[in-house]
Amino acid sequence: MLLPRRAGRRTNVGLLGLLLLAGGTGVLAFAVGSPGPARLVVAAHGAAGLGLLLLVPWKAVVVRRAWHRRPVGSGGLALGVATLLTLLTGVLHAAGVTGPWPWSAGVPVLHLHVALGVATGALVAVHAWGRRQRPRATDLHRRGLLQAGALAAGAAALWGAGEGLLRLTGAPGAQRRATGSFDRGTDDPAAMPITQWFTDTAPPAAAGTVEVVAAGRRLRVPVADLDRGDTVRAVLDCTGGWYAAQDWGGVRLDRLLALLGPGLPADGSVDVVSVTGYRRRLPLADAGGLLLAVSAAGRPLSAGHGAPVRLVAPGRRGFWWVKWVARVEVVDAPWWVQPPFPLQ
Known part of the structure; x- marks a missing residue:
């Protein structure tokens, strides 16, 4: 096998x-629900992951050189295995091989991908501890920038080739949404x-009424x-890797708040x-586009889908769509003063 002569x-x-970019965009992909931004984030995530393969020949030289000095510890081996498994499960999900399988204990492949990604991140932190490299002025010289650009271009080309192959072969992955989710129940x-x-x-048991609170x-x-x-x-796009478009019926949030009478705040946020x-806390300015739904596709909601009433938040991922709504309250705090992902 021919390996590059220089690597380090x-x-x-x-x-x-690439690992940091893949991890960061992976987290961001869970937060972005609008098709345009989601497509860019998911593309960057996929390209960063596949780009790791481009550096395998050079990394093999680094590993071989380190092996001659001293045997490679189990930490480096575990990181390599975790990285490859994370990449493999990501490719399987993108291709539409979503699982679950008998050997995965009913866990979908996307969940395995996320769990392996978290484990890889932890191993990267352990592996990098004590191996910190100081920035060098030469990193921004022409050669370094050209190498970085070539790596980015190669990673993007590899991702594009994979997407083209999915469409050429008609694989299920070609039908996934911009967020990477697959249709389940439109x-x-x-x-x-x-x-x-x-x-x-x-x-x-769910509440039989919804409490509406604003300005004292x-x-x-009643539901x-x-x-x-x-x-x-609107499209319910779950971070579990599926989506479904439905005609949701109920009452717009701004009309619900108007039941309290005139003189309500013109700005602020609304807690659902x-x-x-x-x-979840959302901008009060968005109330006209939010819906408290009691039905989907003309049918009453089921208990598992939030009956008797759930929030419909178009353009946001599924964890914003609060189920079993009991209270809607206008608050003064900005909507972004909350964890980016629910912690309660």
Whole structure:
């Protein structure tokens, strides 16, 4: 096997950069639901992951050189295995081989990919400890920048070739959404998977009314009164790797708040809270585009999908779509003063 003659610090820096980019865009992909930005984030995530393969020949030289000095420790081997498995599961999900399989204990391949990615990140931190490299002025010289540009171009080309191959072969992965999710139940709510955020649990019973609070005023609205003829077609895009487009029916959030009467705040945020305590805070300015839904595709919501009422937040990932809504409250705090992902 022919290997490059020169490899060293820049190889390791390149690998670290790609790993950090893959990890960062992987987290960001869970947060971005709009197709345009999501496509860019997912493309960067895929290119960064596949770009690691381009540096394998150079990394092999580094490993062989280190082996001659002293045997490679188990930490480096574990990191290599975890990285390859993370890459493999990511490719399988992108291709549409979503699982679960008998050997995976019912866990979908995307969840395996995320778990392996977290493990890889931890191993990178351990492996890099004590091996810190100081920035050098030469890193920004023409040769270093050209090498970085070539790596970026090669990674993008490899990702593009993979996407082209999926479309050429008609693989299921060619039909995935910009976020990487696959269709599961569009216009058929009964076919949608029943999932919730991992920190949340399905309640034994849901609320029969929704409490609306703003400017010191308080009102309890029976769920039966929330079907006010407002409809929106929106895509529920779950971070579990599936999506479904439905015609959701209920009441717009701004119309619900208007039931409290005039003189409500013109700005601020709105907290939407579940009977479980799960909550998300959204800009009050977006209230006209948010819906408290009691039906999907003309059918009442099922308990697993948030009955009797759930939030519909177009353009946002599924963890924003609060289920089993019990309270809607206008608050003064900015909407971004909350964890980027739910912790409760």
